[in-house]
Amino acid sequence: MISVDTKTTFFRPFSGGIHPRSYKSLTAKSSSQRSVLMPEKLYFSLQLPNGEMLRPLVAVGDNVVKGQKIAVGKSPMHAPLHASANGQVVEIVSHITSHPGKLKSPTIVVATSNDLSWSSDYHSRSIATLTSDEIIAGILDAGIVGLGGAGFPTGMKAKFARQSKVDTLVINGGECEPYLTCDDRLMQEQSAQIIAGIRLLMIAAGAKKALVGIEDNKPLSLESMTNAASEDPSIEVHSVPSLYPMGSERHLIKALTGQQVPLGGLASDIGILVNNVATAHAIYQALRYGRPLVSRLITVSGQGIHQPCNVEVPIGTRVRDVIAFCGGLNMDCERLIFGGPMMGQVITDLDIPVGKTVGGILALTSEEIGDSESKECIRCGQCVRACPMGLMPFMIAANSRASEFEKAEELGVKHCLSCGACSYICPSRLPLVQYFQHAKGVLNQRSSAVQRAERAKQLAAAKTARLEAEAQAKLAAKEAKAKRGGRSAGRRSSRKAVEAKEGDV
Numbered sequence: 001m002i003s004v005d006t007k008t009t010f011f012r013p014f015s016g017g018i019h020p021r022s023y024k025s026l027t028a029k030s031s032s033q034r035s036v037l038m039p040e041k042l043y044f045s046l047q048l049p050n051g052e053m054l055r056p057l058v059a060v061g062d063n064v065v066k067g068q069k070i071a072v073g074k075s076p077m078h079a080p081l082h083a084s085a086n087g088q089v090v091e092i093v094s095h096i097t098s099h100p101g102k103l104k105s106p107t108i109v110v111a112t113s114n115d116l117s118w119s120s121d122y123h124s125r126s127i128a129t130l131t132s133d134e135i136i137a138g139i140l141d142a143g144i145v146g147l148g149g150a151g152f153p154t155g156m157k158a159k160f161a162r163q164s165k166v167d168t169l170v171i172n173g174g175e176c177e178p179y180l181t182c183d184d185r186l187m188q189e190q191s192a193q194i195i196a197g198i199r200l201l202m203i204a205a206g207a208k209k210a211l212v213g214i215e216d217n218k219p220l221s222l223e224s225m226t227n228a229a230s231e232d233p234s235i236e237v238h239s240v241p242s243l244y245p246m247g248s249e250r251h252l253i254k255a256l257t258g259q260q261v262p263l264g265g266l267a268s269d270i271g272i273l274v275n276n277v278a279t280a281h282a283i284y285q286a287l288r289y290g291r292p293l294v295s296r297l298i299t300v301s302g303q304g305i306h307q308p309c310n311v312e313v314p315i316g317t318r319v320r321d322v323i324a325f326c327g328g329l330n331m332d333c334e335r336l337i338f339g340g341p342m343m344g345q346v347i348t349d350l351d352i353p354v355g356k357t358v359g360g361i362l363a364l365t366s367e368e369i370g371d372s373e374s375k376e377c378i379r380c381g382q383c384v385r386a387c388p389m390g391l392m393p394f395m396i397a398a399n400s401r402a403s404e405f406e407k408a409e410e411l412g413v414k415h416c417l418s419c420g421a422c423s424y425i426c427p428s429r430l431p432l433v434q435y436f437q438h439a440k441g442v443l444n445q446r447s448s449a450v451q452r453a454e455r456a457k458q459l460a461a462a463k464t465a466r467l468e469a470e471a472q473a474k475l476a477a478k479e480a481k482a483k484r485g486g487r488s489a490g491r492r493s494s495r496k497a498v499e500a501k502e503g504d505v
Contacts, residue, residue, distance in 0.1 A: 013255035016388035017243040018421045020178050020342070022217070023368075026301045026308040027181045031189070037325045038112055041090070042316035043353040044081050045097050046071055047105035049151055052078050056108055062089045065119045067292050069143075070108055079143040079153045079356070084294035084314035086119075087112040098338065098352050100345065107353075110316070122290045127200065132162060135204040135287060142286035143356075144293045148172055148247070148276035149339065151357040154283065158204040161273040169207040170256060170267070170274045171198055173214040173221065174240065174247040177340025179301045180360045183277050185310045186297055187214070187221035190281055191228035193288075197280030198235060200287055205273050210235045211256045212277075217242040244342065245388055245419040249274045263415055278359075293356060300326045304333025304363030313354050320350035322361055329363055337362040342420040375428040383422035383432060389415050393422040393432050400439040405446075408439045416440070 046054045054071035058064060064083040071081040087110045095107035130138075140155035171194075175183040187194060198210050212229070214222050216239045229235040240246055240255045250261040252274070259270050267274050278296065285291045294315055301308040306327030313322055319336070323329060336347035338358050347361070354361075383393035391412045399408040416436045423432045 012243065013241065014251050014388055015390060016386055016421065017245065017251075018386050018425055019242070020244055020424055022242075023179045023301065024181050024184075024217075026179065026303075027299055027310055028184065030181070030309040031185065037311055037313055037317065037322065038085060038116060039314075039317050039321035040112060041318075042083075042085055042087070042110045042112060042314060043095055043318060043351075044070060044083075044108040044110070044316045045095065045105050045353060045355070046081075046107065047097060048073070048078060049098075049355070049357065053105075054078060054081060056092060056106075058089050058108065060089055060091055063087070064089060064110060065121075066116075067118060067122050067290075067294060069292070070110075076140050076156055077153060079145050080141070080292075081108075081315075082143055082292040082294050083110060084316055085110065085112040086115045086117075095353075096349050096351055098345065098347075098355065098358075100348065102348050118289075118291065124289055125287075127196075127287050130200070130203070130287065132204050132206065135200050135283075136162075138287045139204065139283055142282070142292035144279065144282050144286060145356050146276060147278035147282060147296060147356065147359070149343075149357050149359060154275065154279055155204075157273065157275070158201060161205040161207075161268055164268040164271075166205055166268055166271045166273045167208045168257065168272045169198065169202050169205060169210040170249075170253055170272055171210060171212040171277055171280060172247060172249070172252055172274060173212055173218075173225065173277045174252055175218070176215060176242065176244045176247040177342055177344075177360075179362055180299045180340050181301075182297045182299045182310050182359060184218050184221050186281060187218070187277055188224050191221075191224040193284045194225070194277050194281045195228040195232070195235060196288070197282070197284035198229075199232070200283050201273075201275060201280060202234070207273060208234065212237045213240045213246075213252050213256050214238070215240055215242040215246055244421060245417065248388065248417055248419065251388055296356065296358075298322075298354070298358060299360040300363075301360065302333070302363040303365045303368055304330050304335075306330060313358075315356055316353050318351050318353055319347055319361060322354065323350070323363070330365070332365045333363045334366045334369055335362075335364045337364065341368075342424065343418060371429055374430050377428055377430060380427060382425045382427065386421040386425040388419065388421060389417060391416060393436075394430075396439070397430060397432050397435040400435040405439050405442050408436075409443055413439045414443065 054073050056071050058070045064087060066083060066086050068083045069080050070083050089108060090111045091109045093107060094104040097103055097105050136155045136159050144154045145151045146154060173187055202210055212225060222239055226237045229237050238256055246252060249267055253259055253261055253272055261267055262269055282293050295312050297310055298313050299310050300322060309326055337344040338347055339360055377394050387393055396408050396411045396413050413436050418433050420433050
């Protein structure tokens with residue numbers, strides 16, 4: 001059943017957007033539960049979301065301590081993995097991942113101990129004199145990625161931002177997805193640490209100021225963050241309208257600065273770096289206490305779970321263990337989702353481990369999911385009014401359904417955020433986002449095929465040129481040898497003639 005909040009706002013920083021029913025009251029008053037959930041086993045997948053594989057640093061039978069690095073990548077673009085508990089590696093096996101196709105990958109399985117503490121290696125240290133390079137190195141070593149969902153290595157993002165000479169750091173505290181409240185609770189409870197993390201990130205990126213955007217439906221977070229930043233004039237905390245998708249990078253930038261990120265461009269193109277409040281908190285923990293990213297606060301919510309709450313979950317915890325900690329599922333639970341209901345991913349198996357980019361686990365009932373039966377498009381234009389990118393979703397969907405992918409590309413399908421605003425507002429319940437994702441997948445596949453063909457053509461041309469050069473070199477060598485042979489024969493004939501003449505004499 002579609003439920004839309006019809007409240008209006010006098011300030012609308014960008015066109016489009018919707019006011020979905022929030023459901024945040026289920027967990028908004030739930031103080032985070034930290035260092036409580038600890039399953040018997042943790043599962044660390046060696047395959048990153050982008051498909052790259054990590055190399056294990058441990059073997060079966062090895063004892064590991066909380067925070068120990070257990071897997072690394074080929075480059076700084078691949079964030080390392082750290083043990084999120086004290087225990088022992090019991091096996092390295094193929095285990096299911098969060099991929100929608102239920103793919104499996106090599107996975108380090110750690111049996112945890114009853115000792116939940118950090119070792120003496122992870123202690124308080126001074127951060128007052130850290131340089132940009134030291135901060136970036138510390139972030140990379142701690143395996144910190146964007147906790148807003150993107151998962152890009154934060155250290156590399158800061159390094160690229162510094163190279164691009166950004167001057168403004170934008171911190172996303174919007175949390176515009178329904179149900180999710182973990183960032184809200186984090187800002188209320190750890191505001192001082194978040195602000196300290198923002199200062200460190202400013203030094204790393206070379207930014208001169210920071211703008212923190214928090215939706216106006218989070219008054220306690222606004223108050224806490226404003227107080228924490230009150231003594232630093234370079235950090236400003238701003239209230240932004242609770243309008244979905246305010247959490248989108250380009251739309252938050254528009255709301256806070258009035259600047260527009262170019263289509264197909266990056267925030268750094270206009271001198272801005274964007275990060276999440278949870279990422280800033282993780283940076284402080286890593287540099288102040290030497291603690292790598294081994295857990296994160298997530299929201300477990302929905303009417304399909306007995307005890308909705310915000311809980312600190314060790315990386316590698318299976319979904320079934322998180323659900324059991326929250327009292328289990330109700331009988332009327334119909335769907336499990338990683339993240340929020342608008343842009344989240346359906347959970348296909350309870351044994352999937354929680355990764356660094358998971359901000360929530362939702363257990364939704366049929367009432368929350370709504371009527372999923374699609375009808376014919378009635379050309380009402382609701383999707384056009386809701387689209388925050390100014391696209392015409394119904395036209396793009398029609399061309400995608402007809403396999404007219406080039407026309408869909410002309411209409412801007414590649415600029416779609418996949419935010420789901422159009423699908424949410426559509427009275428015909430058309431799966432618009434699925435059409436767009438399919439179209440983008442086909443276009444990307446075709447583009448890759450063209451690139452591969454062009455690369456093969458270049459390699460073939462290079463091979464032909466090389467063979468021709470080698471043939472010409474051989475011919476030139478042969479001719480040079482023949483020429484030298486002719487000269488030698490001439491010299492031998494001359495010597496014989498001279499010798500014969502001398503003999504006659």
